[in-house]
Amino acid sequence: xxxxxxxxxAAACSLLLGSLLTGCGADSNLMPSAAENGPPADSxxxxxxxxxxxxxxxxxxxxxxxxATRVFLDPGRTTGAIFTVAPDGTGKQQLxxxxxxxxxxxxxxxxxxxxxxxxxxxxxxxxxxxTVGATGGEPRQVPQICQDEAPDCLNEDESxxxxxxxxxxxxFSRAWGALDDQQNQIQYSDLFVMNADGSNAQRLTMxxxxxxxxxRVDNATWSPDGTQLAFAYRTGATGQPADSTAIFxxxxxxxxxxxxxxxxxxxxxxxxWSPDGTHILFTTYPAGPDYAPGGGIYTVHPDGSAVTAxxxxxxxxxxxxxxxxxxxxxxxxxxxxxxxxAEVYTMKADGSAVTQVTNTPEEWESRPVWGRATQ
Numbered sequence: 001x002x003x004x005x006x007x008x009x010a011a012a013c014s015l016l017l018g019s020l021l022t023g024c025g026a027d028s029n030l031m032p033s034a035a036e037n038g039p040p041a042d043s044x045x046x047x048x049x050x051x052x053x054x055x056x057x058x059x060x061x062x063x064x065x066x067x068a069t070r071v072f073l074d075p076g077r078t079t080g081a082i083f084t085v086a087p088d089g090t091g092k093q094q095l096x097x098x099x100x101x102x103x104x105x106x107x108x109x110x111x112x113x114x115x116x117x118x119x120x121x122x123x124x125x126x127x128x129x130x131t132v133g134a135t136g137g138e139p140r141q142v143p144q145i146c147q148d149e150a151p152d153c154l155n156e157d158e159s160x161x162x163x164x165x166x167x168x169x170x171x172f173s174r175a176w177g178a179l180d181d182q183q184n185q186i187q188y189s190d191l192f193v194m195n196a197d198g199s200n201a202q203r204l205t206m207x208x209x210x211x212x213x214x215x216r217v218d219n220a221t222w223s224p225d226g227t228q229l230a231f232a233y234r235t236g237a238t239g240q241p242a243d244s245t246a247i248f249x250x251x252x253x254x255x256x257x258x259x260x261x262x263x264x265x266x267x268x269x270x271x272x273w274s275p276d277g278t279h280i281l282f283t284t285y286p287a288g289p290d291y292a293p294g295g296g297i298y299t300v301h302p303d304g305s306a307v308t309a310x311x312x313x314x315x316x317x318x319x320x321x322x323x324x325x326x327x328x329x330x331x332x333x334x335x336x337x338x339x340x341x342a343e344v345y346t347m348k349a350d351g352s353a354v355t356q357v358t359n360t361p362e363e364w365e366s367r368p369v370w371g372r373a374t375q
Contacts, residue, residue: 062275062326062327062372062373063326063327063372063373064087064325064326064327064330064370064372064373065113065326065370065371065372065373065374066084066085066086066087066091066113066134066370066371067084067085067086067087067332067344067357067368067369067370067371068082068083068084068095068107068108068109068116068368068369068371069082069083069084069085069107069334069344069358069365069366069367069368069369070082070083070103070104070105070106070107070118070365070366070367071083071094071360071363071364071365072103072363072364072365073363077103077364078100078101078103078123079098079099079100079101079102079103080098080102080103080104080105081094081095081096081097081098081104082094082095082096082104082107082116082118082132083095083365084116084134084371085344085357085358087325087330087332087346087357087370088357089356089357089358089359092358093135093136094136095116095132095133095134095135095136096118096120096130096132096139098120099122101122101123102120102121102122102123103120103121104118104119104120104130105118105119105120105121105127105159105367106118106119106159106160106161106219106270106367107367107369108161108162108163108369109134109163109369109370109371109372110163110167111163111164111165111166111167111372112167112372112374113134113371113372113373113374114133114134114374115131115132115133115134116131116132116133116134116371117129117130117131117142117161117162117163117170118130118131118132118161119158119159119160119161120141121159126155126156126157126158126175127157127158127159128141128142128144128158129141129142129144129158129159129161129170129172129198130142134371134374142158142161142170142197142198143198143199144156144158144198145158145174145192145201146176152176152177153176154176154177154178155175155176155177155178155179155186156174156175156176157173157174157175157176157186158172158173158174159172159173159175159218160172160173160218160219160220160270162219162220162221162222162229163196163222164222164226165222165223165224165225165226166226167196168195168196169193169194169195169196170193170194170195170196171191171192171193171204171220171222171229171231172191172192172193172194172220173189173190173191173192173216173217173218173219173220174189174190174191174192174201174203175188175189175216176188176189177212180213183213183236183237183238184236185213185215185216185236185237185238186213186216187208187212187213188208188209188212189207189208189215189216189217189218190203190204190205190206190207190208190209190217191203191204191205191217191218191220191229191231191250192204193252204229204250204254205217205231205250205254205257207233211238211239211240213236213238214235214236214238214239214240215233215234215235215236215239216233216234216236217231217232217233218231218232218234219231219232219268219269219270219271220270221270221271221272221273222252222273223273223277223302224273224274224275224276224277225277226252227251227252228249228250228251228252228256228302229249229250229252230247230248230249230260230271230273230280231247231248231249231250231271232245232246232247232248232267232268232269232270232271233245233246233247233248234268241263243287244263244266244287245263245266245267245268245285246259246260246261246262246263246265246266246267246268247259247260247261247267247268247271247280247282247300248260249302258304260280260300260302260304261282261300261304261307265284265298265307266284266285266286266287266295267282267283267284267298268282268283268284268285269282269283269285269320269321270321270323270367270369272322272323272324272331272369273302273324274299274324274328274349275324275326275327275328276328277302278301278302279299279300279301279302280299280300280301280302281297281298281299281310281322281323281324281331282297282298282299282300282322283295283296283297283298283319283320283321283322283333284296284297284298284319291318291336291342292318293315293316293317293318293336293338294314294315294316294318295315295318295319296309296310296311296312296313296315296319297309297310297311297319297322297331297333297351298310309351310322310331310347310350310351311351316337316338317335317336317337317338318334318335318336318337318338318342319333319334319335320333320334320335320336320342320366320367321333321334321366321367321368321369322334322368323368323369323370324349324370325346325370326370326371326372326373328349329348329349330346330347330348330349330370331346331347331348331349331351332344332345332346332357332368332369332370333345333346333347333368334365334366334367334368336364336366340361341360341361341362341363341364341365342364342365342366343356343357343358343359343360343365344356344357344358344365344366344368345357
């Protein structure tokens, strides 16, 4: 097949960053087994994932810039665009202009605060990766892996991009294979890494390789030193356990996969690493339909210890994705009181001083991520 400098045929698998394997369809002879790179047993105290000799996180010197968010433009949440807004709620600007029944989603800032990566999903097709300037302009589609109808290109979907701290790489979720409409599940889903220009895509995880239709791997985020990634793994009806979600961490070379949160906590969607590398922020979601109230926002140390709630529980409020500010002193998040649409908020990193940023009751605003000031 033709692609972005990577082959998924049975005869070709290349290496990136030492032992990082490219995707090679579902040929288990060319990939690690699920036992080598699969979900470990649940534990209330996950094994440490950070080596004591790991390099220290860089000093926190970044200044806070704008907040990017996904905004649904219709009551049915079938059309969504990427917006930016200042932390004080001023200067709200629509950056992308999706067609009707298309959703621009999962924004992520480049380290220099000048570019936003996102995915665009249309009603007629799967998601694709795009970038747009922080002040708007014409979006650019990142070249997709699959350019033909090879078997491992069936229903290919690329989503949830995340820039590395140096801006040279993008981590993203790739799903492909046959669809199971009854379970609303695709055959394979794993985490990939590529150059920021879309070249040299490499497969990082093998969570669904030996267990097709078992779940969805997505929403990666990089550690500040670029040596690890945290991501969400949401299991389907045939997963173990079924219909649950947890946060995992893996080294950037594909080794050291660890489960960070227990399945019972139901942590999901995009985690966020604090700029000093000492905490990972995440949101929990109750069992049931999407956007159901009852979850919360938490922090945990990268070794899985000291799980701490930042929001009150129990709650009749829906809490969405949360993210640290570039200076690490604040958090932005989405919140929707029962029966209302979600708005963007900020709070201090300890959960205090909650402040509403947006005030558009007719729109659902969520998935905020905080960019660096460019000057």
